[in-house]
Amino acid sequence: xxxxxxxxxxxxxxxxxxxxxxxxxxxxxxxxxxxxxxxxxxxxxxxxxxxxxxxxxxxxxxxxxxxxxxxxxxxxxxxxxxxxxxxxxxxxxxxxxxxxxxxxxxxxxxxxxxxxxxxxxxxxxxxxxxxxxxxxxxxxxxxxxxxxxxxxxxxxxxxxxxxxxxxxxxxxxxxxxxxxxxxxxxxxxxxxxxxxxxxxxxxxxxxxxxxxxxxxxxxxxxxxxxxxxxxxxxxxxxxxxxxxxxxxxxxxxxxxxxxxxxxxxxx
Amino acid sequence: xxxxxxxxxxxxxxxxxxxxxxxxxxxxxxxxxxxxxxxxxxxxxxxxxxxxxxxxxxxxxxxxxxxxxxxxxxxxxxxxxxxxxxxxxxxxxxxxxxxxxxxxxxxxxxxxxxxxxxxxxxxxxxxxxxxxxxxxxxxxxxxxxxxxxxxxxxxxxxxxxxxxxxxxxxxxxxxxxxxxxxxxxxxxxxxxxxxxxxxxxxxxxxxxxxxxxxxxxxxxxxxxxxxxxxxxxxxxxxxxxxxxxxxxxxxxxxxxxxxxxx
Numbered sequence: 052x053x054x055x056x057x058x059x060x061x062x063x064x065x066x067x068x069x070x071x072x073x074x075x076x077x078x079x080x081x082x083x084x085x086x087x088x089x090x091x092x093x094x095x096x097x098x099x100x101x102x103x104x105x106x107x108x109x110x111x112x113x114x115x116x117x118x119x120x121x122x123x124x125x126x127x128x129x130x131x132x133x134x135x136x137x138x139x140x141x142x143x144x145x146x147x148x149x150x151x152x153x154x155x156x157x158x159x160x161x162x163x164x165x166x167x168x169x170x171x172x173x174x175x176x177x178x179x180x181x182x183x184x185x186x187x188x189x190x191x192x193x194x195x196x197x198x199x200x201x202x203x204x205x206x207x208x209x210x211x212x213x214x215x216x217x218x219x220x221x222x223x224x225x226x227x228x229x230x231x232x233x234x235x236x237x238x239x240x241x242x243x244x245x246x247x248x249x250x251x252x253x254x255x256x257x258x259x260x261x262x263x264x265x266x267x268x269x270x271x272x273x274x275x276x277x278x279x280x281x282x283x284x285x286x287x288x289x290x291x292x293x294x295x296x297x298x299x300x301x302x303x304x305x306x307x308x309x310x311x312x313x314x315x316x317x318x
Numbered sequence: 319x320x321x322x323x324x325x326x327x328x329x330x331x332x333x334x335x336x337x338x339x340x341x342x343x344x345x346x347x348x349x350x351x352x353x354x355x356x357x358x359x360x361x362x363x364x365x366x367x368x369x370x371x372x373x374x375x376x377x378x379x380x381x382x383x384x385x386x387x388x389x390x391x392x393x394x395x396x397x398x399x400x401x402x403x404x405x406x407x408x409x410x411x412x413x414x415x416x417x418x419x420x421x422x423x424x425x426x427x428x429x430x431x432x433x434x435x436x437x438x439x440x441x442x443x444x445x446x447x448x449x450x451x452x453x454x455x456x457x458x459x460x461x462x463x464x465x466x467x468x469x470x471x472x473x474x475x476x477x478x479x480x481x482x483x484x485x486x487x488x489x490x491x492x493x494x495x496x497x498x499x500x501x502x503x504x505x506x507x508x509x510x511x512x513x514x515x516x517x518x519x520x521x522x523x524x525x526x527x528x529x530x531x532x533x534x535x536x537x538x539x540x541x542x543x544x545x546x547x548x549x550x551x552x553x554x555x556x557x558x559x560x561x562x563x564x565x566x567x568x569x570x571x572x573x574x575x576x577x578x579x580x
Contacts, residue, residue, distance in 0.1 A: 069494055071492040071494070071495050072494050072495050072497060075495050075497045075498050075501060076497055078501060078504075079497065079500050079501055079504050082501075082504040082505060082507060082508075083504055083507045086507055086508045086510075086511070086527075087361070087365075089516055089519045089523050089527075090365060090372075090511055090515055090516070090519075091365075092518075092519045093372070093373075093515060093516055093517065093518030093519035094365075094368075094369050094372055094515070094518065096518075101368060102368075183520070183522050184519060184520050184522070184523065185520075225342070226340075226342040226343050226346045227346075228343075228346045228347070228350050229345070229346040229347070229348075229349035229350045229353070232349070232350035232353045232354065233349065233350070233353045236353050236354070236356065236357045239357070240357070240360060245357075245360060245361045245364050245365075246361075246364045246365065246368070250364065250367075250368050251364060252367075
């Protein structure tokens with residue numbers, strides 16, 4: 052465990068070294084949800100509500116989505132594809148580390164760094180919406196602060212697991228760009244990136260409930276808004292736990308099968 | 319000019335040869351670009367499924383805006399992305415030297431050195447989307463409106479290209495920020511929605527997003543037969559300013575290049 056703590060520390064120092072790069076990533080993640088927050092702020096008039104969301108709730112939904120996404124989202128599949136294509140996996144196989152855990156700890160360090168930067172943009176956006184646009188946004192986190200970090204940590208694990216599993220396809224498919232794009236878009240829509248899932252057609256949101264995706268970001272965000280009752284959040288934790296186990300089990304099998312195919316010569 | 323056309327012809331032919339060799343890559347690019355277009359379409363459809371009309375725009379009219387968004391985005395990707403994406407790496411490795419020695423303008427060269435032909439498929443989807451929306455609205459396009467809209471579309475592509483050049487130039491100042499290349503595409507996301515939709519959120523936001531939303535709203539308004547002359551003039555002025563600013567920034571930034579790499 053100690054060696055992975057060093058990986059975490061080294062990765063965090065590396066993240067600090069590339070501050071400009073990290074800031075650009077944060078800006079990239081901020082823009083689209085902010086535009087959507089503007090649209091909902093314009094569409095829902097003061098005093099009105101939409102499916103139980105007030106105007107301020109909808110704005111806060113997208114701001115929290117940005118903040119939580121910066122912590123949860125990994126996109127490790129692209130790095131793994133590069134590692135397989137260029138035979139970089141061999142470097143890890145020769146070291147006394149586990150590839151999966153090594154990158155998980157590295158990812159967590161970057162996630163902590165990203166969320167710290169995102170807190171800055173989150174604060175700026177809160178000021179913009181509160182003072183410039185006159186939308187009074189209040190965070191009501193009381194009573195949720197204990198459970199929220201646990202849910203977000205589980206979301207991070209589930210997202211990393213999904214991303215790692217996607218990355219494992221690189222052992223069989225070389226050109227994965229289309230698969231990653233399609234999978235990324237699927238996750239983005241079904242985790243509530245475009246609209247809260249309540250605003251989607253009923254059948255779609257009911258189906259998604261048993262997949263891991265809504266629980267990655269949509270449920271934690273809605274929970275922070277105080278719009279999820281306790282039994283539902285418990286269900287969300289259980290679903291996430293189930294999927295984390297599934298991902299970890301499948302990853303072990305697929306990783307072993309992938310290594311048997313791996314030739315270590317690169318392309 | 320004739321010399322450039324001859325060079326560009328060989329660029330297109332070479333890009334075609336590469337696509338024929340790496341067919342998997344070609345298909346992958348088509349699927350990826352269609353997936354991203356689907357995301358744009360879904361975002362507008364989901365918003366408009368909850369509001370029958372937003373500041374005078376219904377979903378069919380908004381889909382015309384999405385159609386132009388898809389066309390503009392993929393035209394810029396097809397003609398300029400392949401070359402411009404390499405700039406960060408060329409600076410980082412100090413390999414920009416070989417490019418600067420060529421008897422051609424550096425910005426023109428890096429912008430046009432590769433064509434991604436797969437991204438020329440998606441604008442067809444954008445056109446189909448516009449056609450379907452206009453048919454549902456029972457609107458018949460006149461030749462004059464078509465010519466007018468194509469002019470607006472070309473201006474929009476030039477504006478967006480200039481925006482990409484603007485951000486790419488920052489690679490000369492900060493090493494390791496190759497991801498800045500993705501930033502203009504995120505800015506363009508604002509133009510998935512008609513400009514008037516942002517009107518309700520207040521003047522500061524509306525004015526900030528005004529130039530970005532012009533690039534899709536102006537051609538959309540033209541084909542929908544909504545008077546857009548003042549907006550068209552705004553688009554001409556904004557594009558002209560953006561092109562000059564980005565061109566100047568590229569030239570100033572180029573002076574910082576030391577060819578030492580990073």
